[in-house]
Amino acid sequence: MASPSPQGRSFTVRGVAAGLGVGTVICSANMYFGLQTGWVSIMSMPASLMGFAVFKLLKPHLQFPFTPVENVLVQSVAGGMAIMPLGCGFVGVIPAMNYLLGTDEQGPLSLSMWQLIIWSIGLCYFGVVFAVPLRHQVIIRERLRFPSGFSTAVLIRVLHGRGQGSSAQELDAAAKGGFASLADRDDDDPLLVNETSSNVADEEPELSKDVDWAYNMKLLLLSFLVSGIFTICNYFLPILRDLPIFGTVAASTWLWTLNPSLAYVGQGIIMGTETTLHMTLGAVVGWGILSPLAKKKGWAPGPVDDWENGSKGWIVWVSLAIMLVDAVVSLAYVALRPILATHAPRALTVLRERFQQSRIAALFGRSHQYSPIPHGEEDQDEPAILDDDQASIASNEDAGLDDGPAEQQVSTRIVTWGLLASVLLCILTTRIVFGDLVPLYAVVTAVLMALVLSIMGVRALGETDLNPVSGISKLAQLFFALIIPQSHKSSVLINLVAGAISEAGALQAGDLMQDLKTGHLLGAAPKAQFWGQIIGATCGALFSAFAYRIYTAVYEIPGKLFQVPTAYVWIFTARLVTGQGLPYMAKEWATGAGVLFALTTLARTLSVGTRWRSLIPGGIAVAVGMYNVPSFTLARAIGGIFSWYWLSVRKRSTTPLIIIASGFILGEGFLSIVNLWLQALKVPHY
Structure with missing residues (x-):
């Protein structure tokens, strides 16, 4: 059942241009932070905010209104561009190939600029296309919440002057509502083209909104400038990146320093108190307990900051085990829960009936009871009748689904041919870049596996707001270790490529599904979002390739500033699953650690919604x-602590906190x- 569309244009050239501008800023940030710590975010809420800011400033010059659905387009283009540093492997797999592969592993593998571009273009599409059919299942039929997508929709609604008075119950109902459930089709959009109102009562709320808008933009600009100026100061005073707050011995020997980067403080605000405290627990256990222990016992005899022989590399193996079991347990639960929910009650009913009809049950019942004799014809007809009823119910459910008009949907023909073309493009480009080093069957298997794992990743994201791409890539690496002989000269390289393809598909399908959820709630055309994401992904792939080449040409990688820890995680995992030995006692x-966190992950999975869940450490964090x-x-x-103080102690609004972060x-x-x-x-600095 199609719902009427809200007012506004879903696809505009100006919206695409604004999205590319915003996406360039976020993509630059993601490349920078990704090479430092592996952290990459789609940043859909900041993208929506910046897109709105652009058109708010241009309001006197607009020829037609800037509406929420066009704001969704800006966010979709920016999001498609923002995730490419991770989606194309530039913060993990590519540095691992370039700098960490040994000569006996067909490395180090130096890719030219054109090879990087070809590789990026090959990876950037099939996850986007595959998200379209998944949208119908997880957003239209199952109506999964997708918390970040829902929050972005609420933010866009508020930015455009709607829904300030909505209660939490109303918003919660809208999160699982149908097409345009958060849209207001009757009201005029507040961001109009040079229109004045003669109604004084209407001018006062507009004035109030302008005051709030001016305050929020000043807050955003101020935090942007303060953080940017501090970043430039870091170049001239590198000591600011590593403050020895626990003493010089702890800093020089055990690497316990503080980087007072406002950007990482902002990341902690967005991550939240629970996640950041769990990460701190990991730092305390890893760097405060295991690292000194491994050094003292002689398990890691080299310098602490040595990835190969020091405790820095030794504790990575423990973190790898935690990530692997977290991924296996979480994804197994996501994959098996629908099956158990569908078939377990029926199986229990059948078992109970068979038990009641068995001789064992007769021992516990009254001996004079008899079972009725079944009629063969009825038994034969009953399954057929049941199937017809189920088909009728399914048909009625499909007919009653609330989605946008048919002309706004991505056609089946485009999805079919687009998915086929994107898969073939991925296979072809991988073959061009790596040649005979990576067998054709391995590439085909990796792409097909990426599509399967994307389903689990999307479902996990819709239910928990966490996209387990790191775990998905590790599962792909583990799978390929089983089908690629360890004696193969390129086994480690093949493992890296296969994991990268799987991660790309799951990341794109998952994170872009958040955008599709936002558009669904606000009534944006899925077709417009799809093409916006395609444009953003294309530009993001090209921009990321150029940005990576510039960073590697200017900075030492791996180095003190850009340690690329994710690259070490990739290469260590590949070596582990392909049969290379672990360090002593690792x-x-x-x-x-794997056994312990298998239990904690299971406990967290089964305790969703309870107050004490936050006390159980999260494996990935x-x-x-x-x-x-x-x-x-x-x-x-x-x-994270500041976020807790602001929200729980001061009871203040979330909006300014998000803006500052x-x-x-x-x-x-x-x-x-x-x-x-x-x-x-080469400007001189201290």
Whole structure:
């Protein structure tokens, strides 16, 4: 059943242009932070806010209104562009190939600029196309919440002057509502073209909104500038990146320093108190307990900051085990729950009936009871009647689904041919870049596996707001270790490529599904979002390839500033699953950590909605705290604690907190380009 569309144009050239501009800023930030710590975010809420800011400033010059559905387009284009540094492997897999592959592993593998572009273009489409059929299942039929997508829809609604008085119950109902459930089709859009109202009563709320708007924009600009200026100061005073707050011995020997980066404080605000404290727990266990223990016992005899022989590399194996079991348990639950929910009650009913009809049950019942004799014809007809009823119910459900008009949907023909073309493009480009080093059957298998794992990733994201792409890539690496002989000369390289393809598909399908949820709630045309995401993904792939080449040409990678920890996680996982030995005693500690966090992950999965769930450490958060040096984790913890103080103690609004955090992140991420040029020009510094 199609619902009427809200007012406004869903696809405009100006919306695409604004989305590309916003996406460039976020993509730059993601490349910078990704190479430092592996952290990449689609940042849909900041993208929506910046898109609205652009058109708010241009309001006197607009020829037609800027509406919520066009705001969704801006966010979709920006989101498609923003995730490409991770989706194309530039913060993990590519550095691992370039710098960490050994000569006996067909490395190091140096890819030219054109090879990077070809590789990026090959990876950037099939996840986007595959998200379209998944949308019908998880958004239209099952109506999964997708918390970030829902929050972005609420933000856009408020930015455009709607829904300020909505209660929590009304918003919660709208989150699982149908097409345009958060849209207001009757009201005029507040961001109009040079229109004045003669109604004084209508002017006062508009004036109030303008005051709030001016305050929020000043807050965003101020936080952006403060963070950006501090970033430039870091170039001239590098000591600011590593403050020895626990003493010089702890800093020089055990790497316990603080990087007072406002961007990482902002990341902590967005991550929330629970996640950042779990990351801090990982840092304490990894760098405060395991690292000194491994050093003292001689398990990691090299310098602490040595990835190969030091405790920095030793504790990565423990974090890898935690990530693997977290992924296996979480994805197994997501995959099996629908099956159990559908078939378990019926299976229990059948077992109960068979038990009641068995001789064993007769021992516990009265001996004079008899079972009725079944009629063969009725038994034969009953399944057919049941199937017809089920088909009728399914047909009625499909007919009653609330979605946009048919002309706004992506046609089946485009999805079919687009998916086929994108899969073939991925296979072809991978073959062009790596040649005979990666067998054709391995690439085909990786793409097909990526599509399957994308389903689990999307479902996990819709239910928990966490896209388990790191776990999905590790599962893909584990799977390929089983089908690629360890004796193959390129086994490690094949493992990296297969994991990268799986991660790309799951990441794109998952994160872009958040955008589709936002558009669904606000009544945006899925077709417009689809093409916006395609445009954003294309530009993001090209921009990321150029940005990566510039960073690697100017900075030492891996180096003190860009440690690329995710690249080490990738290469260590590939070596582990392809049969290379672990450091001494790493196997025992990794196994113990794996068993422990399998239990904690299961407990967290089964305790959703309970108050005490936050007390159970999250596996991924703890693992990230382990493989990142403490300086980044401590800054994020400061942001998480500040978020708790602001929201729980002061009882203040979330909006200014999000604005401040966004300004901090974007300020450092974007103005780091200035530091890039200063480094390229070899401007002297201390």
